[in-house]
Amino acid sequence: MAHTLKIKDIQNVTHDVKQFTLEKPEGYTFQPGQATEVAIDKDGWRDEKRPFTFTSLNEDPDLEFVIKIYPDHDGVTEQFGKLEVGDSLIVDDAWGTIQYKGEGVFLAGGAGVTPFIAIFRDLHKKGKVGDNKLIFSNKTEEDIILKEEFENILGDNFVNAITDEEPSGDHLFLDGFIDKEFLESQIDDFDQPFYVCGPMPFNEAVMGYLKELGADPDALVFEE
Template identity: 75%
Template sequence: MSYTVAIKSIEKVTHDVKKFTFEKPEGYSFTPGQATEASINKEGWEDEKRPFTFTSLNEDPDLEFIIKIYEDHDGVTNQIGKLEVGDEFIIDDPWGTIQYKGPGVYLAGGAGVTPFIAIFRDLHKKGELEGNTLIFSNKTAKDVILQEEFEEMLGDNFVSVLTDKDAEGHMFLDGFIDKDFLAEQIDNYDQPFYVCGPMKFNENMMKYLKELGAEPDSLVFEE
């Protein structure tokens, strides 16, 4: 089933990421970590559907999406970046395989962090965030989505990794997330691991985790 929803507000999150708040259809419900297929309700774009994860909670009065805008080519997100309050999305029913399976380690690459946002917000609201760690890889400090919120929610269990060798900042770890880095950061492989990022990132993280002793059944990712 499809729903047409209007934009209520737009906020800048980083230099290339925006937060969009939409009206919520009556009776529409989802669980933290789920996404929907969405398209722009404008001529020529209605059938260009893309998956976007809900960053709001089900009990919130509005729907929220945090979306990275790619301005370097005339694709869907470039068009989304030009939208204004009152413009509309067409969204489908919720779907998704990234759901909370208990305390664990979250490995996110760039905008791949979005399925984890609602999960963390939900656990934080319930007072059940203890035992969860986020290892978040970005190129530079200006690319880190919701850094302050993650620091507030997770404290020392928020690990920010910058891959740009020129990146500076005492709260950051320089370099790529590789097998040695994971071995340093993780001392328990008998827990869930949640992985989301670009395809190559996902493939590498799964490979490293399995080599380090994680059970395949404990890996949670978008299939």
Template identity: 55%
Template sequence: MKEHVVKIKSITFINYNVLRIVVERPDDYDFEPGQATEVSINQDKWKDEKRPFTFTSLPTDRVLEFTIKIYPEHNGVTEKLSKLEKGDELILREVFGAIKFKGDGIFLAGGAGVTPFISILRSLEYEDKLGNNQLIFANTTKKDIFLEEEFNNLLGNRYTNILSEEETQKYAKGYMDKDFLKSKIPHFSQFFYVCGPMEMINSVVEDLKELGADDDKIVTEEY
């Protein structure tokens, strides 16, 4: 497996626990929106600690961007990433991923599971093909929502947030369950893109099928 050592060009927090990391782009290193790579930190004791992260930049950009949720309590790779600075190095590997845009539909994201959809939606906007795509973004509390302004600008009223543990006037309260999906989705003959914690993916996919979605039109990562 070929490895690419790249320098960090910028690293900033875009939310209390979400990092945007921009790195150099190796020559002839291509990806499709929604795909990812295994990343590690080019430092002793960290080089072999590989984690999958999704590209959130456009395939046409001269740099690569990752949008990464930090889990300080794990005391692991993401916590270490949050301590890095411009000029530090990451190691990138082969591109992989089954989440690709196949046609207009509904993007169903739980927490950091929204990251594959960022590049897809940005690319659709770049190509003037946003169409009637819709995003439903599930989080625990309001403070966990990130890129809200961008999603609003991209999708307007086709962007919905739902919070599981906080009640507000602005956002729906509850879980992305069958009743909620039925209330928000006009028909189930379109494509569905699902990404998030495994438990959420399994539950949502089962609900979609029971509501009439075609198995061939449900797109998830392959584990």
């Protein structure tokens, strides 16, 4: 069922990522990590649906999405960058993607971190963050989505890999791509759940390395 919902608030999260807060329909429910199809309620765009993950929690009064804007793609996400408070989005019902299956290691590439936001917010709210770890790959430091919030929730278990610039010297920034050696240096137990989400080349590479290192493929969860 499609719901046409007004945008209540838009905030800049990074230089090219925005947070959209929408009205929430009565009775609308979802689980942390779930996504939905979203379209812009404007002529020419209503049939252009794209999957986005909820970053709010089910008990929150509003719906929230964190969306990366690609101004040079001349497509839907470029249009998201032009939206204003009072515009509307068409939101379908929730469907399952990544679901939390216990304490483990989360590996995200860029905007692929979005399914993990609600999962970590939910665990934090329940006091159940435990020893979960997030390894987050970005091109530059300014690309890191919700850096301060992840630092607050995870502390030293929030690890950033920066690929396209020299790290600033902060111990959180590790220079280079996530490869097999990097994973070996950061993870001491490959017999635990692994959650992987990012662009397809990132997913395929990381899944391959994890399997080579002895991770059980059944423990690998990624967003298709």
